[in-house]
Amino acid sequence: MTRTERLIDDVRSRILSGALAPGDRLASVRRYAALMMVSPSTVVEAYERLAAEGVIRARRGSGFYVSGISLAARSLTDNTTPLLRDVDPFWVSRQSLDAGKEELTPGCGWLPADWMPNEALRKGLRQLTRLPDTLLTDYGSTHGSTTLRRLLLARFAQEGLSASMEQLMLTGSGSQALDLLCRFLLRPGDSVVVDDPCYFNFQALLRTHQVNIVGVPYTSTGPDIAVFEQVLATVRPRLYITNSALHNPTGACLSAQTAYRVLSAAAAHETLIIEDDIFADFEPEPSPRLAIPDGLDRVIRMGSFSKTLSASVRCGYIACRAEWIEGLADLQIATNFGGPSPLSSELIANVLGGGSYRKHLNEVTTRLDRARKEAIEHLDALGITPWMVPRGGFYLWCRLPEGIDSTAIARRCRQDGVVLAPGNVFSVTQSAAEFLRFNVAHLNTRVFSVLKRAIAEHQNK
Amino acid sequence: MTRTERLIDDVRSRILSGALAPGDRLASVRRYAALMMVSPSTVVEAYERLAAEGVIRARRGSGFYVSGISLAARSLTDNTTPLLRDVDPFWVSRQSLDAGKEELTPGCGWLPADWMPNEALRKGLRQLTRLPDTLLTDYGSTHGSTTLRRLLLARFAQEGLSASMEQLMLTGSGSQALDLLCRFLLRPGDSVVVDDPCYFNFQALLRTHQVNIVGVPYTSTGPDIAVFEQVLATVRPRLYITNSALHNPTGACLSAQTAYRVLSAAAAHETLIIEDDIFADFEPEPSPRLAIPDGLDRVIRMGSFSKTLSASVRCGYIACRAEWIEGLADLQIATNFGGPSPLSSELIANVLGGGSYRKHLNEVTTRLDRARKEAIEHLDALGITPWMVPRGGFYLWCRLPEGIDSTAIARRCRQDGVVLAPGNVFSVTQSAAEFLRFNVAHLNTRVFSVLKRAIAEHQNK
Structure with a gap:
């Protein structure tokens, strides 16, 4: 282990143990160098590598801070579920439940928080x-x-x-x-x-x-x-x-x-x-x-x-x-x-x-009807077609263009911060490889563009 | 089934189905008699029997009301767990969790609500x-x-x-x-x-x-x-x-x-x-x-x-x-x-x-120390002795006077509205028949008097 690696390890373990929380400021380069008995340039290198990984973030003129996603949450995501892990029935749950704030979850099974009462x-x-x-x-x-x-x-x-x-x-x-x-x-x-x-x-x-x-x-x-x-x-x-x-x-x-x-x-x-x-x-x-x-x-x-x-x-x-x-x-x-x-x-x-619950349901239903209609149009442009149009709810079970495997698409989109629900996690017989389940309340232009790129990549293979 | 019994059944089933809730007023004698095509005296008899069972209650000059304990809750207690059921590891849980407000639970595993923060x-x-x-x-x-x-x-x-x-x-x-x-x-x-x-x-x-x-x-x-x-x-x-x-x-x-x-x-x-x-x-x-x-x-x-x-x-x-x-x-x-x-x-x-939690713990500890001391004195008067005096918490594991079976005592006290925790529900080898577990925060004079009577009855057998 190099000196830089030792420093990186030290910062990581402080974040993991909770000693450093998201938003906390790290020790200054000079102070940390003195503390660890290394040169300031070693600290700079360590901090920069951690910043590149997204674990910490530099703020101009003010030093380094632990980033929004805590390393603990990252380590859950990084070491366990996401890309290394098989796309099994737990895949969508883990990815959606532990998604960071900046990630999009059109594969999840719930409404966005601001749609709720x-x-x-x-x-x-x-x-x-x-x-x-x-x-x-x-x-x-x-x-x-x-x-x-x-x-x-x-x-x-x-x-x-x-x-x-x-x-x-x-x-x-x-x-x-x-x-x-x-x-x-x-x-x-x-x-x-x-x-x-x-x-x-x-x-x-x-x-x-x-x-x-x-x-x-x-x-x-x-x-x-x-x-x-x-x-x-x-x-x-x-x-x-x-x-x-x-x-x-x-x-x-x-x-x-x-x-x-x-x-x-x-x-x-x-x-x-x-x-x-x-x-x-x-x-x-x-x-x-x-x-x-x-x-x-x-x-x-x-x-x-x-x-x-x-x-x-x-x-x-x-x-x-x-x-x-x-x-x-x-x-x-x-x-x-x-x-x-x-x-x-x-x-x-x-x-x-309470009296407002029925009203809430009416509003959600109207909103979902609109979102479903828009989703169908946007997906159609990508060659993705609904298996049927449901009379309610937020799911849309869709067929991908021929020859495209939904598990591969889900893995690819996950890398771009979009959590999808590939068909085979729903299928006991693993016969739904060409399907994706969308949650129409979580679709937006970024999802469509990430999806479009992933499909194009796979069509060109 | 007599006419009276049919009326009793009808009221019961309305309460069970939730159509009548605790506190609701029952139909007047005259109106219910007309509705059911029976004589007013039959209704009076039915209401009086239900009142005797505690299912409904008469308020002077104002008619009959569904009593505080709903029949549904009663039916849980009456038909299932309590006396018919074996004193098994579920006995104490069921009795304590479903105890009515007027019942005492010195066998339970939690503090009274007003001891909590x-x-x-x-x-x-x-x-x-x-x-x-x-x-x-x-x-x-x-x-x-x-x-x-x-x-x-x-x-x-x-x-x-x-x-x-x-x-x-x-x-x-x-x-x-x-x-x-x-x-x-x-x-x-x-x-x-x-x-x-x-x-x-x-x-x-x-x-x-x-x-x-x-x-x-x-x-x-x-x-x-x-x-x-x-x-x-x-x-x-x-x-x-x-x-x-x-x-x-x-x-x-x-x-x-x-x-x-x-x-x-x-x-x-x-x-x-x-x-x-x-x-x-x-x-x-x-x-x-x-x-x-x-x-x-x-x-x-x-x-x-x-x-x-x-x-x-x-x-x-x-x-x-x-x-x-x-x-x-x-x-x-x-x-x-x-x-x-x-x-x-x-x-x-x-x-x-928050800052108050430590203070709450200190208060509870002081209160428990006092309650434990008092409990030991009162139990001693009944020939019940602690196996040891714990340094904290609310439990007191106690030996009954020789020859007294704690399961029999627990069944007897249950009839008087006191839920005890008999030793053998804690024992894999069923070798704790002479023990009871007391919760010192739930002891009071009524518990001691019910317990005293139950022990006296068993000693005289």
Whole structure:
């Protein structure tokens, strides 16, 4: 290790340990040289190399500062996920969740922060300060806030799903709802059917449960029902997991006919169904659901508030047969000592029950309709075409020009600070190489230009 | 079913479905009689029976109202856990978490709400309203808030534990930290050593992981080291889980000598150790830890803020080898799409980093010292003696008069609205039948009188 390298290491480790935070000023060249017993030119070289890497930044006449992205965050990105790592079902999550402020995330699964009901949330937070001490400091009850559960039941009733308090529990998040259900219902070696393509985290989660994952091709009206029926008859899966409304990644909705045949096949072969209703609030009017005709017998409904209310306020729910709730609540105690933060549940109930939430949804829907239309036009200019035009939500599942591999494009765009969602992370059978999932709320001219260059490069190869 | 029973059922189901909420007024006798086509006297009878059960309440001259405890909450308590259910590791959790306001919980594992830093939390909540939109609505990063992790590293450094940002991640809760670690480190059939007695939820959690749980007797200076060494040599467990400081349920602290031998045995037999440091902030001065001499090599530190800051604001952490963090972060994405709410992390960082937290700890410590002293006196009068007197925290592990079974006492007191923590829920070998764990902050004269009566009844049998 040269003297310069030793200095670089020293600065890095101070940033990693938190001793130097983003924005902190580094020691002057002269002072640091004296401290480390090296020549000033060695310090200058070290600082310049660190500046070139973006770890620190020079400000004219004022010295060097730790840059905005902390090295710790960089090291997460640099050593682990991004380019070295396989493009697996975790790829999009890691890239999007840990994206820096200057990175663009048209592959992510949430709205930009300024599209969310921030004022209602701030108002809700102020109301939390007036809650009794117990809600500020105690654990919650095992089934979660009665206020929020009552609101959910009222919403269920509006769409024709009748359920009682005993059939409903709150969970730490939507993903946690699904994880609890998998723990409760599955044993290693069980078979589980998912849509192909499906939300990549279904696969990531199911892999941790060591089950056999079977993909059924997804059509614009739900799973390919002939294949679905055949798989159920031959594989006899324990479970089918799906989004009936505004399916992730395609944006498609289940038709009433497919819903009926899915339910019949599930009944005939004793397959249970988890219907993840997370995109429900984006629908102008509700499309067919499995849980409603089934009446929460074989179908389990789950969801969260992350997409239209807040992803920071963690909370999910499960509605199912009353006799399963106790076992699920036990599991949630063992693994999380209960469900969501009582403060989070109150905050969500506040916003959800407030008058402005419906107005917020209307505004978001209008904005999304416009963004979707513009996205389709811009993508068309790049030879990228939507598989279908969804009736709501922010996803657009698109086919790339022929011969272009979406994983290669995603890797390339990542280098230019754009996080995309390549088709195969959604596909159990790895048969979606020519697709990308776009989030229309995160598209802009920089995304299109980075994408255009990447496609051109690959077409010229 | 008689007419009266039909009316009772009808009211119950309206409450269960949420159509009638606590505080709502029921239809007048005359109106309900007309509606249901029965005589007014039948309605009066039905209302009076419901009132006798506490489901509704009469207000003089103004009719009947749904009572404070909703029937839904009652039905959770009545149909599921309490008396019908076995006194298993879930018993205390369920009873305490779902206890009604009028019930006393000297068996629970947290401080009363008015002992917690409520004003600092309210101040913190007000500060949250000034955060940028992204913190209000976005998912968090995969490793959690940099601010809170930096604060934790500074606290670690103060006690002599050096760790870097890359070795630290935030989790949805302390229990979730432990669950993630078990998922990451264990396979079904592995052996895991716990203290006997130990925190009951360690057992509940380990059972979900289908591992072989081995208990080692706990002494006032840590595990019985001769037995511990023998178990490690013969069983070769993958993992040992413990609280080194203010051990739950005994309140004992590890001695430096035992710490050294535990670490040596673990190194010799390749056993990993999880040190749950959840009670750390109750210690006047830090007692020996395993993680500090080990330097986070074989020992994993985890903890949360539930005991001294807030259990409602869910957040935990894991500090361990840097190379494990990525796998743990992936698991947390798959199962929870990330860690704690960014709002929760900010709130905790606010309180933890604020000037009043140290003062709060001092006050709580003084109050606990007094409560512990008083508890010992009062329990002594009932022939109940502490196994040892802890140097901090709220637990007091006590032996009942000879021949009295704590499970029977706990069941009996539960009928009188007092939730106790009977010894055997903490014991893998079911060898703690004569013990009860008391929370000195939840003791009062009603607890002592209910306890006195229960003991007298059993002595007279």
